[in-house]
Amino acid sequence: MARLSIEHLRKTYGDLTVVDDVTIDIADGEFLVLLGPSGCGKTTTLRMVAGFIAPSAGAITIGERSVTALPPWKRNCGLVFQSYALFPHMTVAENVAFGLEMRKVSPADRIPRVAEALRLVQLAGFDERYPRQLSGGQQQRVALARALAMEPDVLLLDEPLSNLDAKLRQEVRVEIRDLQRKLGLTTIMVTHDQEEALTMADRLVVMEKGKVRQIGSQRELYEKPADRFVAGFIGRSAFLDGEITAPGRFRTRGGVEIGCAAATGTGAATLALRPERIAVGGEAQGLHNHFQARVEHASYLGAILDIDVSLSGHDRMLLQIPNKAGVAEPKPGETITIGWAEDAGLVYPREA
């Protein structure tokens, strides 16, 4: 187990930069989740750490060892592939023993370690099966056991749960997390499932277009998103485009004046509001900002209602309100009162 440090990592293919100056420090035993939309460079980053892609620039250090120039077989990173990549011609036990064999562990010493790894992933007794005789979830756990058995310095998981159904995903999620804690494994997991990321991570890294947008805890990302992208990507946000007219004053494109503590500086900006900070109806009356809004569209989603409203001809925003018993959902064309506190919004300079 060791600390992992990724410094100024970059990968370019011709003119295309797919990983751009990524710097991440992962503490010993930390569970870090790499999150971002499809194609943002998550897999590329992970594969550079594992040694399958040569970085165009930057350095990777595991513990005290610089591994940037080492081939994959000398890095001691346990990588769990999205497709599991079990050896089809080997039994479960042989699969798990492979890493030990490569480390010249004697056959007699391998047996207890394989058994231990399989016990950890709750597959004791499956030793003699072949991968094709296992379910997807079991194969996934064999892949995990295989990576764990070799006692890697860091564990790398590339969307390990994406091939599992929703229920199994929940279970394996907990299993992986428990195991990781118990063994104190320094781990990077890649996912584009936000819920998975939020439930599992010690810390999250949000990437977009090859760049790290923000690194932080769940609370930091949700309550203090570093930019508009993160505000929209982690959880939901209602966005209003406009400009800062004076410190604490924001005016939307449609001319609606909003008091907002976070508005500093000047110029074109976007106001981001978390849906649960927006009050509707009577509660909204007493708040610093309250407006009459026209309902454009309402969707019934069970526990919550999604309501698309317009503040003016130019300002539309999405609300989410809890579905309270006895409250009829607003109809399109109706006018409702909405409001939020002065400290509720976050303001980001408008991106070009």
Added chain:
Amino acid sequence: MSASTRPSLGSVALNAAAGLSLLYILLPLIFVTWLAFFRQEIPSFPPEGYSLKWFAAAANNQPFINGFLLSLQVGVAATLLGLLVGVPASLALVRHRIVLGPLFNTLLLMPLVMPGIVLGTAIYVFQIETEIATGLPVMGSQGGLIAAHTLVVIPWVVRLVTASLVGFDRTIEEAAQNLGAGPFTTFRRVTLPSIRPGIVAAGLFGFVTSFGNLEMSLFLVGPGRTTLPIAILQYLEWKIDPTVAAASLIQIVLIAVAMIITDRYVKLSRVV
């Protein structure tokens, strides 16, 4: 009524067509087998009686024995050489972007479609020219014969091994490397077992092709050095008794046994 109790007209027709084709393919085999047991020397129908004497005659025929041994040696050597050249060539063709890759692929498959007479003539001329140019005794040598047979083995290897490589999931090679295996170990422990069926099938078909090759070999054998098919041909030039049928039947049985044994380890129908 389900289809199983009353087969449809279509499935009856299909089965009939399949049965007829099979019969057509097996007919020569059936006749050779039958003929091998005839008692009389000049094959005529109906047979006068049955006997095993032709098998003894075939097994004691010195040219046949010498031919069999030579064919065996050449076949084994050519198969091994063909694999040695063909497997790396297939790996290179499938895994790397090679300039003119498709062209090389076609060239490597060419000996399979080229008429044996043409191939034989070409190699004959080439060997003569080589002998003249270098002074080495190439013409009619066993080495020359093996080299030529290697040529007809290579297409089988390239065809079957590239086919098994194309469907091969390379992430398992990465998994091996991730677990600490270097490139050579990865090839030996992970790649090779996965393409082994293709290699075994290629070896078998390559060997059978070499063993049965007549047209090309006709040009290349030297004095006192004939392969089994040529020995059989030469025998037929002055005698048509069932010894030849018996020799052929022995050959067929040997090849069938080889295929059955191979099939136990590798499902040939899945590779070819």
